[in-house]
Amino acid sequence: MKFTLHKTDTKTRARRGTVHLAHGDVATPAFMPVGTYGTVKSMLPRDIHAIGADIILGNTFHLWLRPTTSVIDEFGGLHEFIGWDKPILTDSGGFQVFSLGAMRKITEEGVHFRSPVDGSKVFLSPEISMQIQHSLNSDIVMQFDECTPYPTTHTDAQKSLELSLRWGQRCLDEHHKLGNKNALFGIVQGSMYEDLRMQSLTALTDMHFDGYAIGGLSVGEPKDEMIKVLNYLPNRMPSDKPRYLMGVGTPSDIVEAVRRGVDMFDCVMPTRNARNGHLFTRTGAVKIKNAVHRHDKNPLDSECDCYTCQNFSRAYLHHLHKCGEMLSAQLNTIHNLRYYQNLMKGIRESLENETFDEFVATFYAKQGLDVPELGLV
Numbered sequence: 001m002k003f004t005l006h007k008t009d010t011k012t013r014a015r016r017g018t019v020h021l022a023h024g025d026v027a028t029p030a031f032m033p034v035g036t037y038g039t040v041k042s043m044l045p046r047d048i049h050a051i052g053a054d055i056i057l058g059n060t061f062h063l064w065l066r067p068t069t070s071v072i073d074e075f076g077g078l079h080e081f082i083g084w085d086k087p088i089l090t091d092s093g094g095f096q097v098f099s100l101g102a103m104r105k106i107t108e109e110g111v112h113f114r115s116p117v118d119g120s121k122v123f124l125s126p127e128i129s130m131q132i133q134h135s136l137n138s139d140i141v142m143q144f145d146e147c148t149p150y151p152t153t154h155t156d157a158q159k160s161l162e163l164s165l166r167w168g169q170r171c172l173d174e175h176h177k178l179g180n181k182n183a184l185f186g187i188v189q190g191s192m193y194e195d196l197r198m199q200s201l202t203a204l205t206d207m208h209f210d211g212y213a214i215g216g217l218s219v220g221e222p223k224d225e226m227i228k229v230l231n232y233l234p235n236r237m238p239s240d241k242p243r244y245l246m247g248v249g250t251p252s253d254i255v256e257a258v259r260r261g262v263d264m265f266d267c268v269m270p271t272r273n274a275r276n277g278h279l280f281t282r283t284g285a286v287k288i289k290n291a292v293h294r295h296d297k298n299p300l301d302s303e304c305d306c307y308t309c310q311n312f313s314r315a316y317l318h319h320l321h322k323c324g325e326m327l328s329a330q331l332n333t334i335h336n337l338r339y340y341q342n343l344m345k346g347i348r349e350s351l352e353n354e355t356f357d358e359f360v361a362t363f364y365a366k367q368g369l370d371v372p373e374l375g376l377v
Contacts, residue, residue, distance in 0.1 A: 061093035077137035
């Protein structure tokens with residue numbers, strides 16, 4: 001993997017770059033649609049190409065349990081199995097294990113838990129996570145870590161990040177032992193404590209990962225707490241490596257994180273919200289189930305170039321949603337993901353043209369909002 005930093009905004013910390021990976025280049029800032037089970041819900045691979053995604057995310061935990069890596073191995077890797085020829089990032093399974101709550105037991109060696117598929121006893125360790133992701137042949141591999149819950153005490157957050165650091169070194173060792181030439185990213189933890197975040201970042205930087213992710217945000221904390229972390233952390237991460245904010249977020253979350261120096265994002269929000277009839281537009285969110293749309297002949301967004309907006313009215317989308325038709329989820333998802341990709345494209349072009357400040361002002365003005373203060377540290 002190679003990361004090229006093309007330009008940094010002079011008024012903010014926003015960056016325009018390119019991540020060069022085995023299956024292609026990813027222009028940054030970038031948003032990665034989430035394909036948990038090897039599919040972006042409601043989308044064909046050709047649809048994902050059409051909405052402009054350069055990279056998608058796959059879920060190590062779920063693919064390991066079903067269909068299992070032995071099945072995917074028969075096809076030569078995840079790309080071949082799902083029919084996707086562009087880059088894939090796989091998460092390590094750490095967040096999914098965290099989500100199991102009382103169903104899991106964390107030890108120094110790894111995590112013991114009951115499979116949510118069949119209830120069998122399962123063990124996942126840093127080494128096993130690296131082996132799974134090597135088998136999947138993902139372009140970007142994520143270290144196995146413990147996702148620190150919110151809220152948590154300083155003592156517990158420190159214990160958690162120190163365990164993640166030890167696991168991070170084991171991930172590196174196993175990654176190299178396997179001869180995996182794909183990228184491996186470390187994950188910065190430390191909850192909302194600046195001293196712990198810096199302890200985690202310093203140790204991970206000394207390990208020389210290919211890129212660095214910010215974990216432990218978007219786990220229930222208030223938005224202002226997330227912004228406090230983003231005000232100081234991305235700028236202290238290595239400037240020659242990609243910076244990835246995991247699990248974030250809303251369009252405004254992404255814009256604010258880009259202003260603070262983040263390069264990569266993923267979130268289930270555009271796909272999950274689409275299935276629930278919550279659609280993103282340049283003027284704000286639209287709840288397509290509302291009766292106000294029943295006779296509306298207008299597209300969702302007159303400036304959107306997606307297949308949905310170019311061909312269908314709000315009235316038709318309202319009808320499909322009320323009837324529970326499968327086409328509703330598909331058309332809504334096409335739109336939401338294209339909205340996100342257009343957002344990222346607009347950000348990148350404004351950075352290239354040195355008009356990012358104006359882009360941000362317009363983004364908020366169209367929603368009737370003021371631009372938030374930066375408050376950088």
